[in-house]
Amino acid sequence: MTPVAVMVGANRIVSAAGIIHPLGSADLSPEDEKALRRRIVEQALQALRTEVAKPTVFGRE
């Protein structure tokens, strides 16, 4: 859904793990799932500190 977020003008967009579970994945072990979630949240926190001039998608890795 990141193209929609760009279209509507959200400024800092983090590509997450999917529509049905943006911050998790039922396919992973509980430990790995939480690690994935932590990476996404940390990416979002970094994005908040990053200067942007237009809608910008931050990758997951």
Next chain:
Amino acid sequence: MAAGTLRVVCYLNQFFGQLGGEEKAGVGPQVVDGAVGAARAVQQALGDAGTVVATVICGDNYAAEQAERATAELVSLVAAARPDLLVAGPAFLAGRYGVACGALCVAAQAELKIATVTGMHAENPGVELYRRQVYVVQTGAEATRMLPEVQRLVALGLKLARGEAIGAPAAHGYFARGVTRNIVAGANAADRAVAMLLDKLAGRAFTTEVPRPAFPPVAAPRLVKTLAGATIALVTDGGLVPRGNPDGIEALNATRYGAYSIEGKSSLDAAQYDNPHRGYDTTWVKQDPHRLVPVDVARELEQSGAIGKLHETIYSTVGVATTLAQSARMGREIAEKLRAAGVDAVILTST
């Protein structure tokens, strides 16, 4: 007055009402018999169809700074003249004037049950505020072509006052009111789409039947504080609610959002939460709400000092088939509450 002619009241600001310029912007509502200032153009456009019985004038600052009081006072002045039609403005690109025109038209329609029409430039803030409730005729930015612009306002106003059918926005030059009306088209959708495509390929003018909503750019403030000193809030449009959905957030086309405390919680217990969102399969986030709202890792980041504080309230709504207007309102309200609570930044998780 001849039988069949309409009583018309005009609303003007201090400038178009010839009271003066910015130095007179503070003057309160007043009424003059007949047509003065720009209202003379309205009378000219009306011809024999109607008579401007009164011109109501108010300073831009008075109208803007005490909007409710000004509108109430203006409505009673309008009411005293017993008009069939109120013509407000045109306000062109004058923002305070445009907002005042829109507010007065809405109030006059509701309280006096009379027809109203106003006119503005597309970028007048009054357009976006009032075009759904009031017929706002599109004008230029400045009053250089007063009479032809007023003629279009009056033409539409006369139809409204007479209760005649109003055609599509493009036919009368007013801003779309967000009203969908069934019509019988001359050709089916495939034929119309192909004709439009051919026009587009040939570089000819064409009019879309489904205009895309405009998304004005939003400034992107950067978090200036260090993360270790910042309060971070979690917000979602993915539909997380406490079990029982106490705020009755709709499953789609939401008009409500909820504020839910996470005080004392290091994680979210799936048994205590539910999800009414009908726009995606919620099975997985019901199994584990952190897949939508990451309270668990946010708490860990708070405890480790990576962020200063996790805000103790999460905000949630359902983002599916939600109108732009409702989304914007809810977003504004949530942002105001977060700002008042001293929140520095938000992570909004979306499905």
